[in-house]
Amino acid sequence: MVTGNATPDRFAQFSSAAFDVVASGGLRALTHRAVDDAAGVPPGSVNYYAPNRSKLQQLALQEAFERMREIAVREFEPIFDTMAGGHRPSETMILDCVVRFIEAMTTEGRGLVVVRHALLIEAQFDPALRELIVANRSRFVGFADQITLEFWPKRPTRAAELIVAVIEGLIQQQTLVTAQPFDAAMNRETVARILGFSAKS
Numbered sequence: 001m002v003t004g005n006a007t008p009d010r011f012a013q014f015s016s017a018a019f020d021v022v023a024s025g026g027l028r029a030l031t032h033r034a035v036d037d038a039a040g041v042p043p044g045s046v047n048y049y050a051p052n053r054s055k056l057q058q059l060a061l062q063e064a065f066e067r068m069r070e071i072a073v074r075e076f077e078p079i080f081d082t083m084a085g086g087h088r089p090s091e092t093m094i095l096d097c098v099v100r101f102i103e104a105m106t107t108e109g110r111g112l113v114v115v116r117h118a119l120l121i122e123a124q125f126d127p128a129l130r131e132l133i134v135a136n137r138s139r140f141v142g143f144a145d146q147i148t149l150e151f152w153p154k155r156p157t158r159a160a161e162l163i164v165a166v167i168e169g170l171i172q173q174q175t176l177v178t179a180q181p182f183d184a185a186m187n188r189e190t191v192a193r194i195l196g197f198s199a200k201s
Helices: 008-025 031-038 055-077 077-084 090-105 110-121 127-151 155-174 184-195
Strands: none
Touching: 008 031, 008 055, 008 127, 031 055, 055 077, 055 090, 055 110, 055 127, 077 090, 077 127, 090 110, 090 155, 090 184, 110 127, 110 155, 127 155, 155 184
């Protein structure tokens, strides 16, 4: 939230800078001085927006979620365009969009996965960070809920939570653990099994 004399542009500048610091150097690198340097501003400038370390971490985490949302909106656009036109998305369309999202998150989104994972751990000891994570994750579940309502009308929200968890797991493992990402066919088969779709759809 932007308050007082804060401006949205300045807030976004510092959020992006905090994100970049964590993405390149981990949480140990996240200091007020490092964020000021990354933002190209005089020392002490970020203190107004983030007077303590927890606030700095929140800046980085919110930026990670915003970048993730932008990727999701782009990759799932065909589904929502179809639904907006009063039609039901096909299984093929859903699988195509999910696989593209996973691939985008493990390539161009790698930095945000790293930042988000680092701060997920930190959030276990910081209630404010955890609250931010819960709020943003609820947005993604609501995002998926629009789709699951079409296929699992009896328990759409629980189905959406499961799908988000599976997708997050695939992204996280391929970004942080495996030697190389799984190919599109393997991701498609895995998602299809979870959704009860045919991988050949």
